[in-house]
Amino acid sequence: MKKEIFAKRTIEAAQAGIADAFAASNNTELISFAGGFPDAQLFPNDEMGESFRQAFTENSLNVLQYHDNRGYAKLRQILAKRLTADGTNTSADDIILTQGAQQAIDLVARMLINPGDGLVVEAPTYFGALGAFDAYDPTYYEIPMDADGMNMHALQKVLMAHSVKMIYTIPDFQNPTGAVMSLAKRQELIRLANQYDVVVLEDSPYRWLRFSGKQLPTLRSLDTEDRVISLGSFSKILAPGLRLGWATGGQKWIDAIATLKNGADLESPFITMVAVANYLSNNDLDAHLATLRKIYASKKDAMVAALQENLPNGFTVNNPQGGFFVWLQAPAGVDMGQIMKADITPNEGVAYIPSQNLYPSKTVCNAARLNFTGEDIPTIQKGIARLSKALQKYAPVVPAAALS
Template sequence: MKLAKRTEKTSHSGLDEIFAASKPGMISFAGGYPDSKLFPRVEIEQAFSHTFQSAPATLLQYNSSKGYLPLREKLATRMRNDGINTTTESVMLTQGAQQGIDLAARLLLNRGDGMVVEAPTYLGALAAFDVYEPNYYEVHMEADGMNIDELQKVLMKHEVKMIYTVPDFQNPTGTVMSLEKRKALVQLANIYDVVILEDGPYRNLRYTGEPLPPIKHFDTEGRVIFLGSFSKILAPSLRLGWLTASPELFDGLVALKGGSDVETSNLMMSSVDGYLAENDLDAHIKEVKATYQHRKDLMVSALKKHLPSEVHFNNPEGGFFLWLTMPQGFDSTRFLQESLIPNSNVSFVPSANLVPSKQLKNAARLNFTNVNDQDIETGVEMLGQQLKLALQSKPIRKTATR
């Protein structure tokens, strides 16, 4: 059969490798999964039950493309409390934040349009963007977010329509964009007529330090689309996210949503709204954060103990991931496939799949949220052993970490 060309890039996105690297029996630092033991199963079940008992017959009927009004009201309030100037009429429910990424790309990108992504960036976002065949411009990450000087040079030289960023506990590096860079990013977007897609699925998962306002907080010209998600703070299988944007962008996103899947499940939206009405979401998030911070601290301690000195890593203040950087010339994909998995049954996400060019080869993403204490200790020790063997067998010149 003759398939559309848009499938060519997405079929090589690397998503399949992540799921394969999370198979049973393997110590997987690969998947970006929350811990299923932390899902509030009883409370969610009660919310679904109460929704069925009390809701009118329209519960199983169509809703609007924007989504269930009471839930949109609650989300608008949460965003306003977080520094985003929005209204209920500017909030739309989506099938996870992933759909929001796709809708934003569909709204803005024609084939060959310029798009800036962080290098590295979220693999699932690249899979969504690839469908629309943009010209990617990679901007390297620093300890406090993307390199703004490098970004400005790109914007001066090329015509760019959209910038995609995960400013809070970035996937995959775990870094947080500084306050100065958030402001500078909006200023540059205003100057060069660019839309910013701010992806915030980890924003509520800060373990240490003080929270910073969202980039959307500094939006003076309606150029920022903000995405949120229940996947990391409640449960992924709800497939429920949200977005907010200025009317100039929002109306088009709603129209595209209607043409894509008509609406998000009315049953799901109503039940999650019921959960929020009956439970303290922030108290639940606080419990989740305590567990994840413990695991993050445990992984950092194990990495300090077991990794060779040539390998560097960061210590994020929140989120799901930390970032390993090996010496220049090290191929983390080959190491994963030829050494780590065969010899230790341990996995991570190699860096090559996390940039459009596939040229970042000497780094890796580690997830700590869905791994128990013993597997963190054991997996990191085996990772360290295999790295020492690989570096001893093939000397590689050292490089500074990004």
């Protein structure tokens, strides 16, 4: 090609460097805390195999044909009941099933974002969401994260100063920080969204993986003006290989998303939706969730304990109440991306997601996201020991005075 042929978004995506981070995980010696992988030991493989088998034997369903592009009605009904029991009144008509919550993020952005439109994201945020948003050329506004969620003063300042179309937030066990948005902030977020006429995209794939503390109401359950679209996924609670998630919201949103899904991929695989409905009808998801919570809590405890014990001076880690990730804070000036690439992955065989990949502005370098669900506890401990040892050489030299 003589001319520059790629679209702007393609060049930016190539430069975001996430592919580099995952490329590292082709190394089989590697201990990877980078991905958001669930523990494969916990997948209900036999039950799911049986659920697929059933899908093919109920011939009246014709699982191999095209179907309604909102997804299998029976699964939407089962899901609506579960969401309602979780405190968010939902009917089957309020739901569209998607290729994981990832596709729902993509379709909501496609529905709302004209080039240049204002889009608020938490800083840091889920890099996959940025990958979806980038396709529609938004103007990003980054809102810093506090321990109890998005900073509301910073949010209000942005909403006052700029035209914003959508706020993207992960209120439960945020990806990447693990933070839970407090009830007061949830209420304030809804108030601000109403005042400034903004759509809220609530992404909550980890909500049902709370290890301790009390569940808080979803943003959608606090919504009185039909401006919250809420996303969930079977990826973290059943299996990511299903590629099955959902968007819930008022009719006007679901109708528009369904129309746009025609252009994206027509519809999700009916076979999978029937199989998941079969699984949920024949098995006890709550018992399965209880098992996941217990095992993931013990993995999180093991990772946090190992970090607290071994991290050098100046590095800290938080201790989330659920989800998949802990957040490692390094001293100012330590570039966690640069040292991972140059030293920690090649020499120690450990990978994580460096913070600069988690900001649209790529400005913050001294932090990292660590996943605790994908590896077993001995491997977690071995990986954290290697990582902590490697980080010693990047710890700030403590002045003698401070030691006295």
